[in-house]
Every structure is written in structure tokens, then in C-alpha cells.
Amino acid sequence: MAEKIRVAINGYGNLGKAVELAASAATDMEPVVVFTRRDPASVKTSGTPVVRVDQMADWEDKVDICVNCGGSATDMQAAGPAAAKLFSTVDSFDTHAKIPEYYAAVDQAAKETGHLGMISSGWDPGLFSLNRVLGDAIIPTGNTWTFWGPGISQGHGDAIRRVAGVVAGVQYTIPLDAAVQAAHDGNGQTLTARQMHRRECYVVAEEGADKERIERDIVSMPNYFADYDTTVHFISIDELKKNHSGMPHGGRVIRQGQTSQGTNQVYSFQLHLDSNPEFTGAVLAASARAVYRLHKEGKTGAITILDVPAAYLSDKSPEQLRSELL
């Protein structure tokens, strides 16, 4: 048995826990440390030692890959390049508009120090990106659609919770069947945001709050809800905890096009996830394996999942993959 890949987990929220779970389950990896900004004594892991994030540098020689599981995009823009100076890294940076800038920052930090940093892994960006690229490469004449859900959107939940009078709430993004069918049939070119997804909100209001006003504030909120058909359900905090504490998500990428006049070809990729963070953590763990191997081969700088052969993500040998899964 070869030595195990030593994984550091930078940030221990839902995603950090999921990476710990996936790395512990893998036969070729082990989580060796959690970095936190909180008091380490207050962080209860499943056995992985916890240290303050400012002690990260002490772990330079005791970690193979650091998986950045930090919070917001703002945090990551500094934390990603900082970690890449000490370790080879993996993260799930998902602010699409800032990817080129973030890529450049991680690339520079990693190249200067001889590390390799994979940015924006997970499922979107990540596996969905992989499928958008493959669909586009194979069917050059066509259209690509991405549908999200059914599932909980963290960003939209945050937006609900900022409305005055709201105690708690979650939001489900739901793709509309007719739009999925239209995309599949090649009739989706004119689909609007409203035609593609609807939004369902479960909200706990303060006692005595004006529910009509809360509902109006939510459904009319620009960017988040105004462009969608949005339903607001008021429920109790108990119902919220009982029925809406999971983090399901998923979605699909559809590439539809023609290889010759009238010859429709449809390529689709779909995820149905009971737990968005656990699945994302599993993708990050497999990505850590790939980064470890590519770095061993001498690759440095920034990469994305688009730069990684599938075989590098697998714990099986190339021979086994060819004989069993090819």
C-alpha cells in the first residue's frame, strides 16, 4: 500500500465536513489537519486535529494537498492564493465573473512556489463545466442549457433572510419540465429566465409581522426573484426544521445540436443530490487526488477540472480502468 495522500481542510463548515468524510472514506487519502478561524477547541471534527488558520505555515511539510473550504467569494480571493503559496490546493470558487482574475492570482502564487492549484471544482462550476465543454466540443453546431434544481439555493435563502420581519427561510429552485423538454427538442432558444426555473420559498415570519408585505418584498426583489414566478409559503420554525433542513440540489446540462441537416443529437448530464455539500466535498476529494498526481509529475500553477484527465480522479489503476470501466 502506497502512502496516503495527506489532506488539509481549510475551513470547517458543511463543505469542510464533507471533505473530511470523503477523504476518510477513500483508501488512498487521509485528512491530517483542519485549519480554522474559530477557537480550535470549539471545532468538533470527526477526529481530524484542528489548528488556527494562522498556524498553516507550520504544516507546509506535513500536508500534500490543502482543500480550501472557506466561506464567501471575498474570503477565497485572498485565501486561495495565500494557501497556494504553502501547498498544492483545490477549491470550489464559484463566482463565475471573477474566475479569470482568481485563476491568474492562484496561478502566480502557485507557480512562484512550485505548487499546483485547482480552482472552481465541484459540480457547478466543476462537473457541469466539464459537460458544457464536452458537449460544445463534440456538437459544435448547437445550444447549451444549464438547469438547476430541484434544490436549495443558498444565495436566494440569504436574500430572503435579509427581508425585514423574516426570522428564517429557505428557497428551492425548481426547473420547469416544459423548458427542459424544449431544450431537449431543440426549441429552447428563446427561453426566458421565468420559463426555465420557478422559485419556492418557505419563510418563518416574526410574530405579528405583515406577511403580505414580506411576500411582496420577496417576489419583487430584483435579480433574485422579480424575473421568476415565486411562491412564498409561511411556516413555523418547527416545520422549517423538520421539513427543510436538508441541502438537496442538482440540475442538468443539456447540449442539443445537429451534426447534419435535420440530425438531432442530444447530450445531457444530470445530478440528483440529497446533499449538495457532501457531493461537492466528494468531487473536491477526487480533485485533490488528481492534483496530487499531476503535481508529482511536475505540473505547477493553476488548473481547472477541464485540464485533468478522468483517470487522474480515480483511485483505480489505468489498467483496471481500461479492463473494467472503459
Added chain:
Amino acid sequence: MAEKIRVAINGYGNLGKAVELAASAATDMEPVVVFTRRDPASVKTSGTPVVRVDQMADWEDKVDICVNCGGSATDMQAAGPAAAKLFSTVDSFDTHAKIPEYYAAVDQAAKETGHLGMISSGWDPGLFSLNRVLGDAIIPTGNTWTFWGPGISQGHGDAIRRVAGVVAGVQYTIPLDAAVQAAHDGNGQTLTARQMHRRECYVVAEEGADKERIERDIVSMPNYFADYDTTVHFISIDELKKNHSGMPHGGRVIRQGQTSQGTNQVYSFQLHLDSNPEFTGAVLAASARAVYRLHKEGKTGAITILDVPAAYLSDKSPEQLRSELL
């Protein structure tokens, strides 16, 4: 504009035509020659020059990638390594049991001559393999299913046409919805061949032939039909030509598993193809682009699609992929 990738097409059946179509449509490739075992004067291409296969060696310096579109597995076992001695190659070798042996033969021929040969590309093996590997890598605790169809299976059609009294015929492989659902729900572990697919045959019988005997011979045929619920429809040659001359196919790969107790995660990939050969040809053309690039970087020997980063299959630059599709 960079110089175009010069593509040779070795064999000009349905697949060879499809590769010519895809390479002609690509902005960065051009089909430069077709190799044939037939009389070149009898081969009508869409403009690509045609020469006898025994003149292949004359094209060594005029071709970047040779796409092997030859017929049977038996042909390919000799033709693949032979072509790899002259060119970097791509093929769609699909005899699963012989892949390790074939890989070794192409690997040796290509390494000795400094070429790179991608074997077993297309959709299965090919994109389906990629998804079997990714699903297995990301959800280590789970099960993988491959469903084929609805679509025409060439091998089963050939089997029908060998039955005495059969003039012509085609066979549709049809996945059963209940089995797809069971796989999706994690209840598919005990699915039998009969529960996963059914087979539908459209047969033209000789005049006066004993149709009951033909039907019996088909449905009881071991390996091909005996393990499935098979329906035989007798039709006229005109109906066959009118309604069954297309080559639709497709299918799906499902990986279902758990990342923790009770947390189901479902990964699925699906193709609906109006034309199996045109789609396969499109995958081979994108594969040729990847082989060209990897060979330029100095890679030699045999590879599969599992060894290729997605970005290498795309005609877009890494920067464009990151900003538009990641």
C-alpha cells in the same frame, strides 16, 4: 489562423463519412485523404481524395492524425497497430474483452515510431466510459448501470440477418423505464438482463418462408435474444426502407450511491442520437484534435479518452473555456 490539422480517414463506411463531415465542419481541421480497400474510383467522398490503403505509407508526412474507421474488430486488431506505425491515430475499437490486448499492441507500435494512438473513443466505449469512471471516482460507495437505446444495434441486426429465410432486418434495443427508475432509486442491484432491456425486431422474410420458425429461431438465439423479451414484426422491404433506415441510438450511464448513511446521490449521463455514426464520428474528430495536441507536447504510445483533459477536445482556447463555459 493556425494551420489546420490534417486528418486521414482510414475506411469510408458510415463512420468514415461521419468523420469527414465533422472534420470538414471544424474550423481547425481538414480531411486530406481517405484510405480504402475498395477501388478508389468507386468511392464517392464529399471531396476528400481517395487512395488505396496500400498507399498509406506515402502519406506519412502529409497527415497529422489518421482516424481508423475500419469495419470489424478482427480488421482493427491488425489495422490499428499498422496505422500507428505511420501516424498518430484515433479509433473506436469496441470489443471490450480485447481492449487490454489491443491497447498493448497499439502502445508498442506507436511508441516504437514516436506516435500517439487513442483507442476505443466514441460514445461506448468513449463518453460512457468517461462517465463510468467519473461516477465511480466521485461516489465510491455505489453502483453503476449502463442502459443502451432506444436504438439500433448493429450486432443484433447482423444476427437476425443470418437466420435462414431472412432477407433483411433491424433490431431496436429498448431500455425499460422501470429498470432505469430502479437504478436511479438505488434499487437496481438485482436487475437481470431481461429486466433492463427489451428487443424489437423488424424482419423481411423470403417469400413463402416459415415465419413462425424464423420468429422462434430469433427469440431463442443464445447471447443475442434468449435472455430478453423479444418481439418480432414481419414487414415488407419497402416498409423497412421507409421506416427503419435511420441509425438512431443512445443510452445512459447511471451512478447511484451514498456519501453517508441514507444520503443518496445520483449521477447520470444520457445521449439521444438521431444518428449513431454521425455522433461517433464527431467524438472521433474531437479526439483527433486532442491527440494532435498531446502528441505535439511529446506524448507517445496508446491512450484512451480517460487520459485526455476535456480542454484538449475543444476548439476553444483555455482562456475562453474558463471565462465562458467553466
